[in-house]
Structures are given as C-alpha cells and as structure tokens.
Amino acid sequence: MEAGAHLGIISILPAAIAIILAFKTRNTVFSLAVACFIGVLMAGQGLLGFPNLLKGALGTTSFSWILLxxxxxxxxxxFFQRTGAIQGFTRIMDNRKLSRVKIQLVAWVMGMFVFFSDYFSPLFVGSTMRGLSDKAKISREKLAYIADSTSAPVSVMVPITGWAVYISGLLIGMGPIEDANQAISVFTRSVPFNFYAIIAVAFVGLFAIGAIPDFGPMKAAEKRALEEGKVLRDGADPLLGEELTDTPPYEGFSCSVLATFILPVLIVISIAVGTFITMKSAKTMEAFMTAVVVLGIIMRVKGIPFNDIMKTAMAGMKGVLPAIIILALSFSINKLSKDMGTANYIISVTESWLTPNLLPALTFLIASTIAFSTGTSWGTFAIVMPIAAPLAFSFAGGEITSLVLATIAAVAGGGVFGDHCSPLSDTTILASTGAASDHIDHVKTQIPYALMAAGLAAAVYLVIGFTAV
Structure with a gap:
C-alpha cells in the first residue's frame, strides 16, 4: 500500500472490533483474534487471510526474539519457586527488627529490585513481607498496594524487561523505527515521559514515610490495623498466601538465597546493562538464558534430579503462555492495521480537530479506560499503540520528537494505570494473593491513590501537548 493510502472506514473496524469486544467480553485474546479474523475478511483476503496474517506477522526475527x-x-x-528462594528470603527478613515505616520502605525497595517480572514481584513482596507487616500492624490493604504499585509501574520503566521488549516490538515499522535496536532506543528515551509510572512508584515511598498522609478507604484500613490490631477488616475474604504458586519447593533442598536468587538476578542485570553500555543493545534474552542455565546447574549440583529440573522448566514455559498468545495476536493486529492503512485513515478524518496538543493526554485517558475495563495492559498496548504512535509521528513530520516520546509513554502509562487498578487484572489479583488481602478491599483502597497519580500525569501530558509543538 502506498504511503498515505488506506481502505477507508473499513480500515478502523478491526481495531474498533477489538476495543468493543474487549469491553464486552473482558477477554483480550478472544477480542484480538476475532478482530484479526474479521479484518482479513474485510480486506478481501478470504478464509486463508487469517493464517497468512499469522505467518507474516510471527515468522520474523523480532517475534522469535521476544518469544524466547x-x-x-x-x-x-x-526455578526460584522450586529452589525455595522465596522462603529463604523470608527467614532472613524475620531475623531483623524493623520499624513500621522501615518495613514499608523495605517492601517498596524490594518491589523495585524485583523489576524483571510484574508477576513475580507482587507475589514475592507480599509473601516475604506479610509476616513482618502483620507484626507492625500494617493493614493487608496497604501491603497489597505497595506490592501492586511497585510491580507493573516499575517493570514498564526498565529497558531490560519483557515489558520494554514487548512495547518496543510494537514500535518496529512505525515512523523511522526499522529494527529492534532502534525500537528499544526510542522506548528508553520515552521512559522519562511515563509520568504515571514515575508518580505511582514515588507515591509509595511518600505514603510510607508519611510525607503524604493516607486518605480515603486506605486511611480507614490503616486506622483499623493500628488501633484495633486487625490487619483485615471483619468479614474480609483474603486470598490466602498458601495459594501463591503451583510449584512447591523441592523437598530437602538446601541452598543459600545468595546462590538461588541474588546471583541469578545479578547475572540478568549485569549482562543486560553491560551489553547495553558496551554494545548499545541490551542482550536481555541472553541475560535471562544465562541466569536460567546457571541456576539450573546449581539445582542439579545441589541434588535436584535432572528430570525434576526439566519438569520445572516446562511448568515455567506453560506459565507464560497467556502472555505469548497476546503477544502473537498483538503482532498480527499491528501488521493488519498497517496493511489496511488504519493510521492513515484516522489522520485523514481527524486532522481538522485532533490537534497534537491533545494527543498525549487523550492517548493516556483512552489507554487507561481500555486497560481498566479489560484488566490487561499488554492487550491495551496492542490495540492503542498501532494507532497512537503513527499519529504522533505524522504530527511530528516523521521525526522522533518529545510529542512522539510522550505519546508512546502515555500508551505505556495508561495501560499500566488501568491494568494494576482493575479487579480483573492478573497483577491486582497477585498483589491481593501475595499480601493475603481481601481482593475487593485492595481494589477499593488503591484506586483513590492511583487516580490521584493519573490525574497529575494527565495534567502534565496536557502541558507537554501545548508546549512540545
């Protein structure tokens, strides 16, 4: 398709269908799949259009890299679960006497330290700090908030996480971005514009030290815990910590936390950061592969049978299948939108009223709404990024300007806001589970804090929109 060409109103239907179905069914996989299938039929590609779309979108080096x-x-x-690294870390923390404020700060720092997985982070923070926070009369709602607000908001800002790779993967082919290296570079430059994530993480520390006093439902929960000693409200239905994982520690396995947790994490950080500095490209996949190999060798040397190690590895692969499926469909709808000229059509019908001044703020609000309604940020990225980023590049004349970077960050921040506040979100549920908090109580106490951060972020995006061009 020639530059600027599009299929008219038909070109926006796949994305519209995906959004409508996502609101209706709250199932991003189903919504994206149906949108892709209907889209290829509308484009006149017939029944074979869908498998051909998948082959064209997924048979690439970029997708293979992200998949691995x-x-x-x-x-x-x-492997962390099977070696009992979580339980070992808990025992270490139990031996230290920490004040109420320090316990919250430790949980805050711990959430930022475990940046490489928004799934692992809330489970780890909640489960390891729950005993200490209970003794200090910190409400389970507050612990769940700390665990939740330092998971996805942190992961989305670190350029050596799966989040960074996923978002940068969506940017390939947009504007002047031609390959994965350029995409990750643009993502890294957009991080300072991810105001929601920055504010959300900062708020955790400010609330912990009392620089910002608790308010709303959280204030009531903290008052109950301090004055009545009830970390849960009467009648609460907590998601029990015993249900954190389906992979129990191997019986009789004994190894230090240094070898089973800290060493693998340091390997990931050192390789990813080191290659980013020396080679201008973070070898993230290679970093995690090395950490897996090293930890696997440690497990075998320390007595875990080879077959058990392989079964654990397979369980880990199965655990990321939902993310992989969303990833595959997001690549597909991205390619379909590009082939049908979706962005070109939107530009042609909105150029008279959609000004670049409003683009970052509106992008943030739209992404937030979709993510909150569907409970998934990655699905939101797949739907919004293929539309918002090309629009920003069009307004910027194809250059990578502050408007483009702010728009990309607005998609990322909006998706995270909706995702980690939605009661349907995996990370919200995992935070409630790790902290053994009543799930709805966690949602009710966290939303006012998140809304305050989102309001500040939206205001900054408005300012940028009116000053960047």
Whole structure:
C-alpha cells in the first residue's frame, strides 16, 4: 500500500472490533483474534487471510526474539519457586527488627529490585513481607498496594524487561523505527515521559514515610490495623498466601538465597546493562538464558534430579503462555492495521480537530479506560499503540520528537494505570494473593491513590501537548 493510502472506514473496524469486544467480553485474546479474523475478511483476503496474517506477522526475527525472552523469564521464575528462594528470603527478613515505616520502605525497595517480572514481584513482596507487616500492624490493604504499585509501574520503566521488549516490538515499522535496536532506543528515551509510572512508584515511598498522609478507604484500613490490631477488616475474604504458586519447593533442598536468587538476578542485570553500555543493545534474552542455565546447574549440583529440573522448566514455559498468545495476536493486529492503512485513515478524518496538543493526554485517558475495563495492559498496548504512535509521528513530520516520546509513554502509562487498578487484572489479583488481602478491599483502597497519580500525569501530558509543538 502506498504511503498515505488506506481502505477507508473499513480500515478502523478491526481495531474498533477489538476495543468493543474487549469491553464486552473482558477477554483480550478472544477480542484480538476475532478482530484479526474479521479484518482479513474485510480486506478481501478470504478464509486463508487469517493464517497468512499469522505467518507474516510471527515468522520474523523480532517475534522469535521476544518469544524466547518470555520463555526464559517463565523458567527462571519457576526455578526460584522450586529452589525455595522465596522462603529463604523470608527467614532472613524475620531475623531483623524493623520499624513500621522501615518495613514499608523495605517492601517498596524490594518491589523495585524485583523489576524483571510484574508477576513475580507482587507475589514475592507480599509473601516475604506479610509476616513482618502483620507484626507492625500494617493493614493487608496497604501491603497489597505497595506490592501492586511497585510491580507493573516499575517493570514498564526498565529497558531490560519483557515489558520494554514487548512495547518496543510494537514500535518496529512505525515512523523511522526499522529494527529492534532502534525500537528499544526510542522506548528508553520515552521512559522519562511515563509520568504515571514515575508518580505511582514515588507515591509509595511518600505514603510510607508519611510525607503524604493516607486518605480515603486506605486511611480507614490503616486506622483499623493500628488501633484495633486487625490487619483485615471483619468479614474480609483474603486470598490466602498458601495459594501463591503451583510449584512447591523441592523437598530437602538446601541452598543459600545468595546462590538461588541474588546471583541469578545479578547475572540478568549485569549482562543486560553491560551489553547495553558496551554494545548499545541490551542482550536481555541472553541475560535471562544465562541466569536460567546457571541456576539450573546449581539445582542439579545441589541434588535436584535432572528430570525434576526439566519438569520445572516446562511448568515455567506453560506459565507464560497467556502472555505469548497476546503477544502473537498483538503482532498480527499491528501488521493488519498497517496493511489496511488504519493510521492513515484516522489522520485523514481527524486532522481538522485532533490537534497534537491533545494527543498525549487523550492517548493516556483512552489507554487507561481500555486497560481498566479489560484488566490487561499488554492487550491495551496492542490495540492503542498501532494507532497512537503513527499519529504522533505524522504530527511530528516523521521525526522522533518529545510529542512522539510522550505519546508512546502515555500508551505505556495508561495501560499500566488501568491494568494494576482493575479487579480483573492478573497483577491486582497477585498483589491481593501475595499480601493475603481481601481482593475487593485492595481494589477499593488503591484506586483513590492511583487516580490521584493519573490525574497529575494527565495534567502534565496536557502541558507537554501545548508546549512540545
């Protein structure tokens, strides 16, 4: 298709169908799949259009790279569970006497440290700090908030996580971005514009030290815990910590937390950061692969049978299948939108009223709404990024300007806001589970804090929109 060409109103229907179905069914996989199938039929590609779309979108080096990365992340998390690294870390923290404020700060720092997985982070923070926070009379709602607000908001800002790879993968082919290296570079430059994530993470520390006093339902929960000693309200139905994982520690396995947790994490960080500095490209997949191999060798040397290690690895792969499926469909709808000229059509019908001044703020609000309604940020990225980013590049004349970077960050931040506040979200559920909090109580106490951060972020995006061009 020639530059600027499109299929008219038909070109926006796949994305519209995906959004409508996502609101209606709250199932992003189903919504994206149906949107892709109907889209290829509308484009006149027939019944074979759908498998051909999948082959064209997924048979690429970029997708293979991201697929391998997600698989290695899944294996590493499963190895952490099987070696009992979580339980070992809990015992270490139990031996230290920490004040109420310090316990919250430790949980905050821990959430930022476990940046490589938004799934592992809330489980790890909640489960390891729950005993200490109970003794300090910190409400389970507050612990769940800390675990939740330092998971996805942190992961989305670190350029060596699966989130960064996923979002940068969606940017390939947009504007002047031609390959994965350029895409990750643009993503890294957009991080300072991810105001929601920055504010949300900062708020956790400010609330912990009392610089910002608790308010709303959280204030009531904290008052109950302090004055009555009830970390849960009467009648609460907590998601029990015993149900954190399906992979129990191997019986009789004994190894230090240094070897089973800290060493693998340091390997990931050192390789990813080191290659980013020396080679201008973070070898994230290779970093996680090395950590998996090293931890697997440690497990075998310390007595875990080879067959058990392989079964654990397979369990880890199965655990990331939902993310991989969303990833595959997002690549597909991205390619379909590009082939049908979706962005070109939107530009042609909105150029008279959709000004670049409003683009970052509106993008943030739309992404937030979709993510909250569907409970998934990655699905939101897949729906919104193929539309918002090309529009921003069009307004910027094809250059990578602050408007483009702010729009990309608005998609990322909006998706995270909706995702980690939605009661349907995996990370919200995992935070409630890790902290053993009543799930709805966690949602009710967290939303006012998240809305305050979102309001500030939207205001900054408005300012940028009116000053960047």
């Amino acid at each position: 990365l997600e698989l290695f992340i899944g294996i590493l998390i499963a």
